[in-house]
Amino acid sequence: MVNRQLQQPGRKKLCQRGFTLVEMVTVIIILGILAVGVTSFIVFGTRIFLDSTSVDQVLSQSRFALERMTRDIRNAAPNSLRVRSDGSQWQCLEFVPIEAASNYLSMPVYPDAAANSGTAIIAPMPISADYMALIYPLVASDVYANPESTTGKLFSINSVSTAANITTYTFNRSVQFAEASPRQRLLLVSEPVSYCFLQGGSSVSLYRYADYGINHPTQLAPSSMGTGVLMAEGVTNDLASDAPIELEPATLVNNAIVMLSPEFEAVGQKFRYQQQVQVVNVP
Incomplete structure (x- = not known):
């Protein structure tokens, strides 16, 4: 018995097809453009996040340092505040709490x-x-x-x-x-406390010194106060021409006033504090 395969009229022969080289290149180009766009978006977003984090960190530390400094100054004994500077490398505010x-x-x-x-x-x-x-x-x-x-x-x-x-x-x-x-x-x-702005390289840092004794008629330099506690970094004041501390001594009609104007920098942005602290304690 002979099997025969009859070809029905109008039936086309099936064949397999794939991607052409032009189609593959086109897809690669499109995917490359999408990858570049997505990568740029991710990099840009990451950079914004890192910059905002750096700014927030500097703001947080500067606010903490100024708040701690303000509270200590308000608790100073009357007529115990004094300011000293070497003119270019450091400036210190000293008081007795x-x-x-x-x-x-x-x-x-x-x-x-x-x-x-x-x-x-x-x-x-x-x-x-x-x-x-x-x-x-x-x-x-x-x-x-x-x-x-x-x-x-x-x-x-x-x-x-x-x-x-x-x-x-x-x-x-x-x-x-x-x-x-x-x-x-x-x-x-208790024994005196000093807040000192110290020049170090291209920026200035704020340190707090304590426990260095009281029998010092002449205000000491930071190098003679021992090891200070770092309170803030990134200060950009020029200690020779733009001192961050000014003291207005007490008079018969006014209490002593400390004017704080430190300037901080983060990722190219500068911001300056203008804060007055009044010493309300009287003899």
Whole structure:
């Protein structure tokens, strides 16, 4: 038996087809254009994100540094602020912070005889024997004096005891305060704090120094204060002609005012702070 395959009328022969070279090249070109566009969009978006992150980081650190600096300055003992600069490489603001305050009842104040103790109303804050007693400072030399002297306005406290809402402060020797406070204010202070703008390379950084002692009649340079804590970077002030700190000393009718004007830079953008800090504490 013979099998025959009949070809039906009008039936075409099937064949397989593929991409031509022109079609492949066209597709490659189109995909390349799309890839370049997508890549540029991604790179541009990433660059915007990185730039905004850098700006936000500088803004955050500068705001934190200025806020910390402002709070410390407002807590400064009256007439303890002083500013010093070498003219080009650094500028420092120094002050003595108040840790507690009260009103004294009995203190060895001139013309009373020297004594090794005194009493005051109990302070609302805890008192440490590491503090120093300060009464009626009128100039910086009243504050930056030897706390181990016999006559003056600043003395180291040896011990503290409280009974019946009265605190007794004991000194390690007989002392005599030079002047009485009109309001009988007793300021309990700790060692000085300094904020310094230091030139380093092409930019300026802000450092905070503490625990370097108080017996320094002449304000120290940053190199003599030990190791400072970095507070902010990217400051662009020219310390020779555009100092970031200005001090307006206290007068009989005005409190001391510190004017802060540091300028920061991030990814080519500069922004300057203009902030005035008033020291409301009075002798």
